[in-house]
Amino acid sequence: ANKSQSLCHIGNSNFIIRTTWTTGCKHQHQLNTQIESLPQMVGVVGLEIHAQIHSKSKLFSGSHVSFSDPPNSLVSHFDASLPGTLPVLNRRCVEAAVLTGLALNCTINKKSLFDRKHYFYADMPAGYQITQQRLPIAVNGTLSYSHFEGRKRNHVVTKSVKIKQIQLEQDSGKSLHDDERSQTLIDLNRAGVGLMELVMEPEMCCGEEAGAAVRELQLILQALGTCQANMAEGQLRVDANVSVHHPGEPLGVRTEVKNINSVRHLAKAIDYEIQRQMEVLQSGGTVLNETRAFDSKSGITIPMRDKEGLQDYRFMPEPNLPPLFVYESEASVPAGADSTQLVLIDRLSSQLPELPSVTRTRLVETYGILREHSFTLVNEDGLVDYFESVVKMTKTEPRKVIGWVMNELMGNLNLQNLKVSQSPVSPCALAEMINLVRSGHISSSTAKKVFQEMWKTPEKTVEQIVKEQDLWMINDKEELRQICQRIVDSHSEEVQIIRGGNKKVLNKLMGEIQKETKGKTNPLQVKAILEEMIF
Ligand SMILES: Nc1ncnc2c1ncn2[C@@H]1O[C@H](COP(=O)(O)OP(=O)(O)OP(=O)(O)O)[C@@H](O)[C@H]1O
Ligand SMILES: [Mg+2]
Ligand SMILES: [Mg+2]
Numbered sequence: 001a002n003k004s005q006s007l008c009h010i011g012n013s014n015f016i017i018r019t020t021w022t023t024g025c026k027h028q029h030q031l032n033t034q035i036e037s038l039p040q041m042v043g044v045v046g047l048e049i050h051a052q053i054h055s056k057s058k059l060f061s062g063s064h065v066s067f068s069d070p071p072n073s074l075v076s077h078f079d080a081s082l083p084g085t086l087p088v089l090n091r092r093c094v095e096a097a098v099l100t101g102l103a104l105n106c107t108i109n110k111k112s113l114f115d116r117k118h119y120f121y122a123d124m125p126a127g128y129q130i131t132q133q134r135l136p137i138a139v140n141g142t143l144s145y146s147h148f149e150g151r152k153r154n155h156v157v158t159k160s161v162k163i164k165q166i167q168l169e170q171d172s173g174k175s176l177h178d179d180e181r182s183q184t185l186i187d188l189n190r191a192g193v194g195l196m197e198l199v200m201e202p203e204m205c206c207g208e209e210a211g212a213a214v215r216e217l218q219l220i221l222q223a224l225g226t227c228q229a230n231m232a233e234g235q236l237r238v239d240a241n242v243s244v245h246h247p248g249e250p251l252g253v254r255t256e257v258k259n260i261n262s263v264r265h266l267a268k269a270i271d272y273e274i275q276r277q278m279e280v281l282q283s284g285g286t287v288l289n290e291t292r293a294f295d296s297k298s299g300i301t302i303p304m305r306d307k308e309g310l311q312d313y314r315f316m317p318e319p320n321l322p323p324l325f326v327y328e329s330e331a332s333v334p335a336g337a338d339s340t341q342l343v344l345i346d347r348l349s350s351q352l353p354e355l356p357s358v359t360r361t362r363l364v365e366t367y368g369i370l371r372e373h374s375f376t377l378v379n380e381d382g383l384v385d386y387f388e389s390v391v392k393m394t395k396t397e398p399r400k401v402i403g404w405v406m407n408e409l410m411g412n413l414n415l416q417n418l419k420v421s422q423s424p425v426s427p428c429a430l431a432e433m434i435n436l437v438r439s440g441h442i443s444s445s446t447a448k449k450v451f452q453e454m455w456k457t458p459e460k461t462v463e464q465i466v467k468e469q470d471l472w473m474i475n476d477k478e479e480l481r482q483i484c485q486r487i488v489d490s491h492s493e494e495v496q497i498i499r500g501g502n503k504k505v506l507n508k509l510m511g512e513i514q515k516e517t518k519g520k521t522n523p524l525q526v527k528a529i530l531e532e533m534i535f
Pocket of ligand 3: 048239256
């Protein structure tokens with residue numbers, strides 16, 4: 001197996017047990033020894049992703065974009081396809097596509113074209129969708145993504161997938177099926193909302209890779225602000241094209257899996273589909289070029305009624321829209337044109353924010369934190385800012401701050417399914433607590449208790465909590481000596497053992513002191529006093 005194949009593996013362990021085929025994954029080696037004679041097949045995955053453009057108004061009309069308004073309240077004459085209406089291109093949508101293209105290392109086409117793609121669907125009153133079939137706005141990009149391997153899942157593997165193109169197109173309306181009255185109702189609020197369709201090359205091999213790629217894309221789009229990218233809300237819709245073949249041979253027939261509403265489901269759907277196709281071929285059948293739906297309850301894919309091959313989209317140039325031109329810079333704008341109305345690539349380039357991969361590297365280099373922690377920080381909305389504000393407000397090393405953020409903060413947030421912005425403990429309060437540990441006013445074990453109290457009673461200050469619960473560190477030498485003396489006196493057997501050379505038993509005495517003082521002592525200080533008394 002080549003390198004990329006050997007690094008790839010399927011998340012579903014059932015898969016390995018149930019099938020004699022593999023998908024070019026690291027488990028392959030194991031299986032080869034059992035079934036030497038069988039040829040190996042691998043999975044091939046290519047994603048098509050529809051990303052709803054985050055814009056106030058639609059792609060070709062001034063109607064507002066909102067998903068909480070009453071049905072059919074955001075529909076202009078153009079959105080309803082009334083005769084005589086014409087499209088007017090929304091500059092913000094073009095800028096979003098260019099920004100996204102730049103962030104994904106695409107070549108931006110200075111000239112792109114709009115086409116009509118015909119469907120007959122009730123939620124598309126024009127009978128066609130305006131898209132960019134012949135000449136899309138951006139081409140030839142790449143998306144780098146990482147996932148974790150190894151038993152502890154702490155070995156980062158970085159891969160990349162080519163992006164064939166990004167095209168601008170319209171969203172359709174929504175059909176709402178009312179089973180009780182057996183009727184279908186149409187809501188056109190979504191009709192005409194701008195979409196970016198990203199088409200990836202078929203270069204991935206399993207659900208885990210595809211999942212990691214989509215997660216990275218989500219983070220990039222959110223950093224750019226070009227799409228909110230919530231899959232459950234349909235802002236990012238991923239269709240997975242899946243086939244299997246023998247490496248070195250032409251690609252197999254693909255199926256297209258739809259209805260996937262989370263990254264986890266995407267990975268499951270793909271792995272299921274790879275396995276299904278292998279089993280079909282293994283038992284002498286053929287894979288049909290069809291559209292299938294993922295059913296998240298049962299974890300399987302099922303054929304949808306419309307068959308791909310039967311579709312004839314009757315593509316034709318959109319006669320009501322001229323070619324779309326974007327310009328490199330002010331200098332390339334034609335004489336007399338108002339450059340404030342034009343899309344300039346260099347202006348957008350300068351607006352590109354820090355992208356997630358750059359943020360991660362910066363966090364590792366600036367703060368000396370672990371790479372896997374940089375992934376967690378970037379993954380949670382608002383967590384990088386939270387961490388950096390705490391670091392700014394305390395003199396403690398960032399490597400210690402990250403411990404509190406990962407364990408105490410994230411642990412509690414996850415337990416209650418809260419977002420970072422909903423944390424009852426503010427960065428400022430956490431910094432105050434960490435500062436008390438640093439200055440020796442509370443011990444780190446006490447601090448864990450204090451944090452839990454802060455979580456429960458955010459209205460109280462850290463000092464209030466420490467005072468009320470009497471958690472200040474015992475720093476008084478004489479008081480500490482008395483406590484140590486008591487423990488030494490009541491543990492004469494252990495003391496003998498320690499004197500006999502077994503220093504490990506010292507830990508037991510220290511534990512006793514921790515217990516007696518409810519963790520309010522500095523272990524180093526206690527150790528020094530005990531050693532002084534015993535030796
Ligand atoms: N043999 C294959 N196995 C897996 N994926 C494939 C294979 N061949 C093509 N693909 C993927 O299928 C997708 C094709 O998308 P594209 O938009 O070009 O065409 P389409 O699916 O026919 O059109 P539509 O936009 O109507 O769905 C790409 O993401 C590509 O990577
Ligand atoms: Mg497509
Ligand atoms: Mg498709």
